[in-house]
Amino acid sequence: MSALKIKKGSSKHSAYNLRPQFSDVQETHTLAVIVDNEPGVLARVIGLFSGRGYNIDSLTVAEVDHTGHTSRITIVTTGTPQVIEQIKAQLGRIVPVHEVHDLTVEGPSVERELALLKVEGEGDKRVEALRLADIFRANAVDSTHRSFVFEITGAPEKIDAFADLMRPLGLVEMARTGVAAMSRGL
Amino acid sequence: MVVQALRDQGVDVVFGYPGGAVLPIYDEVFQQNDIRHILVRHEQGAVHAAEGYARSTGKPGVVLVTSGPGATNAVTGMTDALMDSIPLVVLTGQVPTFMIGTDAFQEADTVGITRPCTKHNWLVSDTKHLSDTLHQAFHVATSGRPGPVLIDIPKDVQFASAEYTPPQKARTHHYQPQVKGDIEGITDLVAAIEKARRPVFYTGGGVINSGPAASQLLRELVEATGIPVTSTLMGLGAYPASGKHWLGMLGMHGLYEANMAMHGCDLMINIGARFDDRITGRLDAFSPDSTKAHIDIDPSSINKVIKTDIPIVGDIAHVLEDVLKVWKSRGRKVNAEAIAKWREKIAEWRRVECLKFTQEGPTIKPQYALERLEALTRGHDRYICTEVGQHQMWAAQYMGFEDPNRWMTSGGLGTMGYGFPASIGVQMAHPEALVINVAGEASWLMNMQEMGTAVQYRLPVKQFILNNERLGMVRQWQELLHGERYSSSWSEALPDFVKLAEAFGAKGILCRDPADLDDAIMEMLDHDGPVIFDCLVEKHENCFPMIPSGEPHNKMLLGEASTKDAIKEGGAVLV
Secondary structure: OHHHOOOOOHHHHHHHOOOOOOOOOOEEEEEEEEEEOOOOHHHHHHHHHHHOOOOOOEEEEEEEEOOOOEEEEEEEEEEOHHHHHHHHHHHHHOOOEEEEEEOOOOOOEEEEEEEEEEEEOOOHHHHHHHHHHHHOOOEEEEEOOOEEEEEEEEOHHHHHHHHHHHHHHOEEEEEEOOOEEEEOOO | OHHHHHHHOOOOEEEEEOOHHHHHHHHHHHOOOOOEEEEOOOHHHHHHHHHHHHHHHOOOEEEEEOOOHHHHHOHHHHHHHHHOOOOEEEEEEEOOHHHOOOOOOOOOOHHHHHHHHOOEEEEOOOHHHHHHHHHHHHHHHHOOOOOEEEEEEEHHHHHOOOOOOOHHHOOOOOOOOOOOOOHHHHHHHHHHHHHOOOEEEEEOHHHHHOOHHHHHHHHHHHHHHOOOEEEOHHHOOOOOOOOOOEEEEOOOOOOHHHHHHHHHOOEEEEEOOOOOHHHHOOHHHOOOOOEEEEEEOOHHHOOOOOOOOEEEEOOHHHHHHHHHHHHHHOOOOOOHHHHHHHHHHHHHHHOOOOOOOOOOOOOEOHHHHHHHHHHHHOOOOEEEEEOOOHHHHHHHHHOOOOOOOOEEOOOOOOOOOOHHHHHHHHHHHOOOOEEEEEEEHHHHHHOHHHHHHHHHOOOOOEEEEEEOOEOHHHHHHHHHHOOOOOOOOEOOOOOOHHHHHHHOOOEEEEEOOHHHHHHHHHHHHHOOOOEEEEEEEOOOOOOOOEOOOOOOOOOOEOOHHHHOOOOOHHHHOOO
C-alpha cells in the first residue's frame, strides 16, 4: 500500500480503540476505503449504507493499483460520532475491504472535486460568466455562441460557490465527480 | 473439483436439493462415497439443517442447491445464520455464464440477492478460480465472526475442467481478523474485576462459536472469581445450568435474578454477546451504574448500541486465557466480601421464584411438559432444538444445558420453521444422540415437509410439539398491547398429528392428560425412529417473566396479575 501514500495502521485504531461519547452532534467525515477491485464490491459498500440507514453525501470510486487489483472509494458521510465509528467498523467487516481511513481525524487532508457546468446566456451575462470563471480558474472546455461548458476543480465548497454565482447567469446543467481526498504530508 | 475441494475441507455431509443448474455437481456427488448427500424437501430446510449441523459440531455446514428458486429459498436460512453467526458454505448452481442477464429459465441474481444476507459471496466466472474460491469460502465462513458464505457456480463453469488447487496451495486471503486481545484492555478488565463489588458475567453465542476451549476457560474464570454468570439465549450451555454461579438466562423472558443482577451490577463483563434489544430493553435505563467491558471478535459489535468502557477485540478463548493469566499473575484478587454480599442479594431475588407455576386441573401446562421432558431426558446424550415463540422461551427457561453446542435455536432472526430441519442436521452429525425439537404447532408446520427427510434417512428426531392451537407469542402480545383483539393468531384446521406422522411412516403420540405425560414421553424416547409428539397444552398460558417493550430490566412482569396496562404507548410501537 505504500504506493498509495496512506498512513499505516490507522484504520485498526479508529475502529477498535476509540471510545466515543454518544452524542447527537452531526459530523461530516471523509473516509478513504481501499478495496479489492472485484465485481460487486461497490454494491457491498453502498448496500451497507442503505441497509443500515447511513448517509452518503458523496462517493467516488476508481481502481488505483492495477497490479494489486485495488480500488479506492472515497466517501463523505454525515452522522453522530457513534454512527461514524459504526460506519468505519462495518466497512472494516466487509471481506474485500483492506483498509478504512478516516481522513477527517487522521490529520489535515486535501479534498478535491471536479465539476462541469453548462451556462447558457448572451451579452453581459456571458461576459460576466467568463470573467468569474477566470477568477475561479475554471476552464471553458466547450463553447457555442449561446453557451459555455466550464470545468472547475477544487474543494466542494469552492464548486458550490462557483455554481451559486453561475446560477443567475444561466446555469442549466451541472455534473460533479464527488470528492477525492488524500491526507497531507507523508 | 467441487467434491474434491469439499473433501479436502473435511466435509462429510452436504444438505441439498438438485436442479438443472447443479446437475454436473450432483453427478460427481453420485460417483463417490466420502461425502454423504442428504436430500431435503425444501431448500430452506437444507440451510437450517446445515445450521443445526454446524451449531452442534463447530464445523461449517454445507448446502448445495440449484439456481433461481433453489437459491431464493435458501435466503431465509442464510439470513438466520448471519444473525446468529453460524458458519455455512452454500453452493448454488447458476445458468451458464453466456446466459447470465438474459432472464434465462431459473435465473436469479443470486449474488445480488444474497449480498446482504451472507458474510461474503462469490460468482465464479472461470473454472480455474473455482477450487481457490472454495477454499477461501471455508476460510471466510469460519474465521473471525463466523457466518454464511455463498458461491454461485454457473453450469458451464461446472462442466469445464481446470487444474485443481489443494487447500495448502490456495492463495492466502487478506481477511485475517484479530484474535489476540489488546493487552491494555485485558489489564483494564482485570483491574476492574479486582475492585468490583457487584460484578456479573454476561455471556453470549460468541463463547460457543469460539470453541470448547472458550467454555472451559469461562468456567475456570467463573469458579475462580466467584462472579455470577448469566447468558443470552444463544450462549446457553457455555456455563453449565447446574453450576453454582449460574443465574439463568437474561433478557425479555429471562429470569428475574439474572435481569436484576444486570440492572444492579457495578461491573458488567460482556463475553461474546452483542447487547441485542431483547437483552437490553430500554437503552437509557440499561444497567445504569455499571462499568461495561465487552469482549467480541467483531469490532462493529463494540459501541454499537451500548457505550463500552473497556472494549477488547479478540477471540473469546484467546482473550479469556490472557485474562486468567494476568489475573493470576496479579495475585488472584477479588473483593470477596462485597461479592458475598452481592450473592446474598441475588439469593434474595432468586427467592421470588419467577418460574414458579402450578400444574392443576385436567390440562397440561406447557411449563410442566418441559419440566417433565427435562427431568426424563437429563441424563441422556441430548441435543435440543427449538422453533420460535413461547415454547422456545419456555424451553430456555425450564431446560438445563450443561455443555456448549447442545442448544440450537434461532435467536437473532427468530425464524419459525428453524427447529425441525435443524434437528435433522444435528441428528446427522450425532447419529447416536437423543435429538429433540421443542416446537409450537404453528412453527412446526412451516417446515413439516422435512418429515420425509427424517423418515428417508431414518433419523430418530423427536418432534415435541406444545400444541396450544395458537400463535402463542403473537397471542400474548395481542393480549398485552392490542386490547385482546386476537387478529389471525389461532391455528385452525390443524392436522391430526398422529395421522400425519403415520402418513409419513413415522410414529405419532398424542398426549392431553397431565397424568399420562411421563409415560407418553417415555414412549417417545423408547421409539427408535422419528416421532411427532402432539402435546395438547393450556391454550392461553402466557410466557413470564417478561420485560415489556420500552421498559428497563427492573420493571419485569412476573405473572398474570402484573400485566394490566403494563405496556405504555411508547412501548407499543416497539417489537
